[in-house]
Amino acid sequence: MAAVQTLQEFRELLQAGFENNEKTLEQFDKIDSAQLKAYLIESNLDLKAAGAPVGNWQRLEDTDWYVSKGGGHFNSLFLDKSRSRVWVIYSLIDADTTKSLINNWIKKKNGLDKVWLSRPQLLHLANIGEGWVERGLGIKFADGLATDEDSAGNVSVKAWHGANSKTQDIYDIADHAKKRFAISSVRWQKRTNRAVSITTEWYSDGRVTINRAMDVDEVLIWISEMANRYEDSLHEATILRNSTMAPFELNFTQEIDLESFSNTVSKGKGDMNLWLVETEHETDFRRFKGVDLHTWDRILLDVGLDYAYLTIPGEGCVNSAPRLAVVQGEDNAGVTSIYHDGTEVFV
Amino acid sequence: MDDRITLWRNTLHLFYESKKPPYIGPFKQAGLSKIVIDSPFITTDSKEMHPDIVSSGGDGWIVLEITTKPSSKECQLNFYTQINPRNLGTYGLRQHTKEPDVICARLEPATDGPFCQLILRDRLQFNNEACIKNNSLRKALNEANDRLDLHKLPNISIVIVPEMAGKSKELRRGIFDIVMQLFAKDCEGKTVEQIVKEGLDKINTCISPRDRSSLESSVKTQMDVLVRDHLSEYLMFDETTRCYKVKEHADLHANTKGSIVRELKKWAGGDRSLEEFSEEDPA
Numbered sequence: 001m002a003a004v005q006t007l008q009e010f011r012e013l014l015q016a017g018f019e020n021n022e023k024t025l026e027q028f029d030k031i032d033s034a035q036l037k038a039y040l041i042e043s044n045l046d047l048k049a050a051g052a053p054v055g056n057w058q059r060l061e062d063t064d065w066y067v068s069k070g071g072g073h074f075n076s077l078f079l080d081k082s083r084s085r086v087w088v089i090y091s092l093i094d095a096d097t098t099k100s101l102i103n104n105w106i107k108k109k110n111g112l113d114k115v116w117l118s119r120p121q122l123l124h125l126a127n128i129g130e131g132w133v134e135r136g137l138g139i140k141f142a143d144g145l146a147t148d149e150d151s152a153g154n155v156s157v158k159a160w161h162g163a164n165s166k167t168q169d170i171y172d173i174a175d176h177a178k179k180r181f182a183i184s185s186v187r188w189q190k191r192t193n194r195a196v197s198i199t200t201e202w203y204s205d206g207r208v209t210i211n212r213a214m215d216v217d218e219v220l221i222w223i224s225e226m227a228n229r230y231e232d233s234l235h236e237a238t239i240l241r242n243s244t245m246a247p248f249e250l251n252f253t254q255e256i257d258l259e260s261f262s263n264t265v266s267k268g269k270g271d272m273n274l275w276l277v278e279t280e281h282e283t284d285f286r287r288f289k290g291v292d293l294h295t296w297d298r299i300l301l302d303v304g305l306d307y308a309y310l311t312i313p314g315e316g317c318v319n320s321a322p323r324l325a326v327v328q329g330e331d332n333a334g335v336t337s338i339y340h341d342g343t344e345v346f347v
Numbered sequence: 348m349d350d351r352i353t354l355w356r357n358t359l360h361l362f363y364e365s366k367k368p369p370y371i372g373p374f375k376q377a378g379l380s381k382i383v384i385d386s387p388f389i390t391t392d393s394k395e396m397h398p399d400i401v402s403s404g405g406d407g408w409i410v411l412e413i414t415t416k417p418s419s420k421e422c423q424l425n426f427y428t429q430i431n432p433r434n435l436g437t438y439g440l441r442q443h444t445k446e447p448d449v450i451c452a453r454l455e456p457a458t459d460g461p462f463c464q465l466i467l468r469d470r471l472q473f474n475n476e477a478c479i480k481n482n483s484l485r486k487a488l489n490e491a492n493d494r495l496d497l498h499k500l501p502n503i504s505i506v507i508v509p510e511m512a513g514k515s516k517e518l519r520r521g522i523f524d525i526v527m528q529l530f531a532k533d534c535e536g537k538t539v540e541q542i543v544k545e546g547l548d549k550i551n552t553c554i555s556p557r558d559r560s561s562l563e564s565s566v567k568t569q570m571d572v573l574v575r576d577h578l579s580e581y582l583m584f585d586e587t588t589r590c591y592k593v594k595e596h597a598d599l600h601a602n603t604k605g606s607i608v609r610e611l612k613k614w615a616g617g618d619r620s621l622e623e624f625s626e627e628d629p630a
Contacts, residue, residue: 110533245382245549246363247501266608267601275527277608279520285499289506289524296531298524298545300502307367309501313548341380342364342371 004075006061010090013075015216017092022214034076034092036213038223039102040115040206040230041087042319044295050112053077053089053105077101080224086115086231088223095209113294115206115230116322118338120347122186122202124229131191135199136160138185139177140330160187180253182329182336190218198222204326206230233346237318246341247302247309248321254334255305258286268293272327276301292320322346349517350415350454351508357467358413358452360500362402370495373471373487378404383438385553390429397553398427401447403440407481408432410447415510421460424449448479471495507546509554512561518569519615522546526573526611529582529593536590539567577610 004010017033024032043050047057047066055071057079068077073093080088091098106112125132139157159174183204190198198219199212208226213219237248265288268275276290276299288301297316302309308328310321321338325346329336338346361372362382374380379402388396400411410427412420427449436442451457452465456474463479466472471491479485507521525542528534537545543562544551554562570591574582583594599607 110531244363245359245503249365249367249501251367266605268599268604269601275604275608277523277527277611282499287502289502291524291527291531296528296534298528300504300506300524302499302501304367304499307365309365311502311504313504313506314545339366341375342366 001075003069004060004067004078007063007065010060010065010067010078011216011220013092014090014219018213018216018219021212025212034094036210036219037091037093037095037098038208038210039089039091039098040117040208040223040227041089041102041106042113042115042206042230042234042317043085043087044111044317045109047081050109051105052079053101080227083227083231085234086227088227099207110295111317113317113319113323115227116319116326117202117204117206117226117230118322118325118346119183119335120344121226121229121233122183122204124347125188131197133189133191134186135189136187137174137178137183138201138203139174139181140184156184158185179335181334182326184330190222192218202226204330233322234318237321237340237345240340240345241312241316241318244341247300247311248318248345249339250308250310250321250325250328251337251339252306252308252329252334253336256303256328258284258303258305261303262286262288265290272324274299274301274324292316294320294323349511349520351510351517352503352506352521354413354415354452354454354467355505355508356500356503357471357497358400358411358465359503360497361465361467361471365501368496368499370500373484373491373495374402374409376487376490377481377484378406379409379484380404381440383440385550386438388430388434390426391431392429394426394429396426396430398430399452401430401435401438401440403435403443404481404483405441406483407445408435408440408443408447409481409484410449411452412450413452415454417455417457419458419460420451421458421462424451424459424462445480448481448484450479467497469496469498471497504548505546505550506548507543507562508550509558509562512558512565515565515569515572516615518562518565519573522566522569523611523615526570526591527607529591530596530599530607532596534593536585536588536592538589538591539563539570542566542570542591573611573614577614578607581607 004013014036020033021031024030052068054073055068057066058069059066064082066079076092078090106114126134136159159170161170185201185203187201189196197214201209208223210219262278264270265274265276273293275293276288278286278288280287285304292299295317298313299320300311310324312318312320325336325338337344361374362380364371364375382400382402384400385397390396398410399413402409410430412424414420428446430447432443450463450465451459452467454468456466461478463476464474470493472493473488476485476488507518511517522542525545529537540563543566574584581593582591584591
């Protein structure tokens, strides 16, 4: 196989993979080609500073698309850099390796972060029609602040379902869990002319897996649509941060153990990746100041039992608002909504 | 929490709302949302004034003075009544033709003549509300009087103000998160000028060169104490670049972060917790 050098060749590569998988699914009930995965990346860097997860980026002819060369993964890692803040990496490498490559890349580079999809963003396809149907949810509660494993109230559930009318009980259980816990993923099906044209799973950390697809253009355009939506949210949040003195407000459905939270952040531990100093202390309220270790931007965080106020001074990256909402929600705070001056943002 | 920052925080959040706990600031309730901080305005007899906050809504506009000083501000507030409303548009504020409602925000009551005074310690209280001409605002203030809990309002991004120059503990508590940024692997250090600029945040462009210079001098003194007496193992002052910086960047272990935080707390608050120091360093 020749090296991909143009965007058209990339599309042809994907399309061939989709068609091959449909054929082997029909014949042998399994797929043969690697499933497509996409990672939405939030970037404050230019491409030179960001580098690549593996190898080096080489531009696809006359586009803002790139292919990774020289890292041992031939024709397998592609970058859509047509947006300034939200990039999309497409991978044909296996899921675990892709996850490891992307996570290590982001961890090494200050200024890169994942895209953290809020609940309204994960669920927004339900509101737009176009044949999208929800086919299941992943629910997560990781109790990241628990002091020991025995007392950790961990929950991780995935419930995939078909038409609701035939499995109403499962749908009711999933619906109940959805109201109490953070959603870590949503499975969507797109139906065109009564046939399934895309089956995809969207994760709260900006990952997408394409389980089945018929048409490469349809897949790319819907992933682009989510990237655009997130970039718009970041842009709007930045304007709000710059033009007002109001914080981002995170509302939770479950109460946080403030003592454990304080102990975790004072040492910069945990997935929240915050290194904070407690400056005020009440039984049901704490104030913190410090840095967001993803970008080393300063943050001020005021935390109540089921809410938090996040203030980002200067030109600090506003991506910490959805990150905190997703991580804290999945860690121990349940359903999380983000507001600014009374209006929901990141929707 | 330092008095000046507390007062600024409690005043600014009168323009906003939050969902939890349910809170709507009376200024927002009265339709005053866009604010201009510490920017020049001209009086009708061409005198330049820099009120702390100006805001304008459909039913009127306000000029706010924010002060922790116990002395009367009556004279200054009188000048504010003469600010020319034709300049509101310069800042994108809604235009009016009449005089503003001039209000003084304080933590403790004082004598400010016939002007409305907001007392913003733990609960909102006010004096002389009858002098407020804007009916919506008067109604919103009356509804909030003695009912609005202020002590858990969100922090603000301004962590130092010009009045902190010479007040060591307040300055230290203001800037310690800026110091933490020095430990970022790609941080080449920060000058005193940068630290002051970042601490002032949204009021950075509004302060006089004299105030800035005083703040910079005070920050330099406090940073030298930090480097010499608390974090000498990690931090240094680079004479060439005039930057405070980390001696050698390395991955910070959780325990190292914990010990740096303990030293920062000692520097900013002595042996006691940070919040116990709000009564120190009187103005």
